[in-house]
Amino acid sequence: MADxxxxxxxxxxLADPTVNTVSETQAHxxxxxxxxxxxxxxxxxxxxxxxxxxxxxxYVLLSRIALxxxxxxxxxRRDRIADDLDQAALLKRQxxxxxxxxxxxxxxxxxxxxAIAQETxxxxxxxxxxxxxxxxxxxxxxTAEAEAQITATKDKALGNVRLVAIDVAxxxxxxxxxxxxxxxxxxxxVDAELSANPTxxx
Amino acid sequence: xxxxxxxxxVPIHIGGYDFSFTNAALWMVISVGLVSAFTIFSMRxxxxxxxxxxxxxxxxxxxxANMVRDNAGHDARRFFPLxxxxxxFIFFANMIGLFPYAFTVTSHIIVTFALAGSIFLLVTITxxxxxxxxxxxxxxxxxxxxxxxxxxxxxxxxxxxSRPISHSVRLFANMLAGHITLKxxxxxxxxxxxxxGAIGWIAAILPLLxxxxxxxxxxxxxxxxxxxxxxxxxxxxxxxLHPGH
Numbered sequence: 001m002a003d004x005x006x007x008x009x010x011x012x013x014l015a016d017p018t019v020n021t022v023s024e025t026q027a028h029x030x031x032x033x034x035x036x037x038x039x040x041x042x043x044x045x046x047x048x049x050x051x052x053x054x055x056x057x058x059y060v061l062l063s064r065i066a067l068x069x070x071x072x073x074x075x076x077r078r079d080r081i082a083d084d085l086d087q088a089a090l091l092k093r094q095x096x097x098x099x100x101x102x103x104x105x106x107x108x109x110x111x112x113x114x115a116i117a118q119e120t121x122x123x124x125x126x127x128x129x130x131x132x133x134x135x136x137x138x139x140x141x142x143t144a145e146a147e148a149q150i151t152a153t154k155d156k157a158l159g160n161v162r163l164v165a166i167d168v169a170x171x172x173x174x175x176x177x178x179x180x181x182x183x184x185x186x187x188x189x190v191d192a193e194l195s196a197n198p199t200x201x202x
Numbered sequence: 203x204x205x206x207x208x209x210x211x212v213p214i215h216i217g218g219y220d221f222s223f224t225n226a227a228l229w230m231v232i233s234v235g236l237v238s239a240f241t242i243f244s245m246r247x248x249x250x251x252x253x254x255x256x257x258x259x260x261x262x263x264x265x266x267a268n269m270v271r272d273n274a275g276h277d278a279r280r281f282f283p284l285x286x287x288x289x290x291f292i293f294f295a296n297m298i299g300l301f302p303y304a305f306t307v308t309s310h311i312i313v314t315f316a317l318a319g320s321i322f323l324l325v326t327i328t329x330x331x332x333x334x335x336x337x338x339x340x341x342x343x344x345x346x347x348x349x350x351x352x353x354x355x356x357x358x359x360x361x362x363x364s365r366p367i368s369h370s371v372r373l374f375a376n377m378l379a380g381h382i383t384l385k386x387x388x389x390x391x392x393x394x395x396x397x398x399g400a401i402g403w404i405a406a407i408l409p410l411l412x413x414x415x416x417x418x419x420x421x422x423x424x425x426x427x428x429x430x431x432x433x434x435x436x437x438x439x440x441x442x443l444h445p446g447h
Contacts, residue, residue: 050227063283066241
């Protein structure tokens with residue numbers, strides 16, 4: 001530092017180099033002849049010049065290179081985020097639509113399944129009903145036939161009973177009275193007795 | 203006062219003035235270099251998802267951008283590079299100044315006054331260019347009785363003209379006072395040890411602890427003063443852009 005100071009001893013320097021050497025020797029003293037360093041006017045031109053140079057350089061570097069670069073990165077990121085959000089919104093809308101479509105399909109399928117089940121049930125019911133009807137009518141026909149047969153047989157049997165009864169009555173009369181009973185009268189009497197007590201007195 | 207001494211490294215003399223490349227100039231250039239390296243090289247990846255360095259540059263960028271928008275208005279966008287450069291330069295100069303053997307560029311009134319004075323000129327010129335004579339309306343507040351008007355206008359003019367002084371002295375004085383405080387406590391350590399011997403070594407712990415605490419405080423003050431300088435610049439710029447309050 002001292003040799004640099006020595007180099008600067010040109011006539012137009014004010015007091016800078018000497019002050020430096022003084023400050024070197026009186027560094028611990030605090031107060032020295034040069035005064036308070038920030039108020040030494042002879043250092044102002046140099047500080048101003050180098051401030052203008054360095055600050056100007058920094059301004060140019062920042063405003064031309066650094067800041068546009070940061071701005072681009074931030075803008076790209078903002079755009080990207082906005083794009084991604086848009087994409088997400090689009091996908092969400094698609095998902096919602098898909099869900100709605102699925103719900104609709106599900107409802108329709110459920111309705112159709114219900115309809116099919118109902119139809120099948122109705123069909124089976126109808127078939128069963130038809131079969132039952134057929135069987136019932138067949139059965140009732142058979143019953144009617146059987147009943148008719150029974151009636152016919154009963155009538156025939158009853159008719160036989162009348163003849164037998166007339167014969168028996170005539171015979172009984174002949175045995176008791178010893179003479180042949182009037183056939184017509186016997187017949188009338190048997191008929192009267194039969195119509196009064198058709199089940200044969202049981 | 204040694205830490206505030208300016209001494210030439212490369213002597214340059216033009217027309218009777220000393221334009222030497224001094225230690226102050228060296229540390230200005232170092233600040234510029236560090237700010238440039240920080241803001242340019244950290245963004246080299248231009249990553250969509252930023253790393254640590256890129257993140258911190260982006261934090262500074264958005265911090266200053268928000269400051270300019272909130273305090274100077276949306277149309278102050280063109281002054282953003284200036285405010286950003288100011289903040290970064292002062293912030294880095296203040297932080298670098300805390301390292302031992304480093305020189306604090308902002309502890310010299312001429313530097314802070316040059317910055318504040320340039321801003322004052324910029325604000326005044328911008329105001330007149332944008333608004334013409336209407337810019338003088340800045341000095342006439344609304345709703346003041348006519349009787350008081352000369353007084354109020356006088357106060358407004360004086361406060362406007364004293365802006366570069368308060369603007370520059372605030373930063374200069376804070377940096378200077380902080381460094382002097384550190385120096386004083388460091389001096390206590392030396393004088394305790396040399397003066398009191400063995401007891402001095404133990405007693406020196408107290409000022410050492412103070413230095414640690416004050417260094418932490420100075421980090422805060424350095425950052426805060428850079429912020430205050432930048433935010434005041436924004437407010438002055440708002441006056442230039444919208445003088446009608």
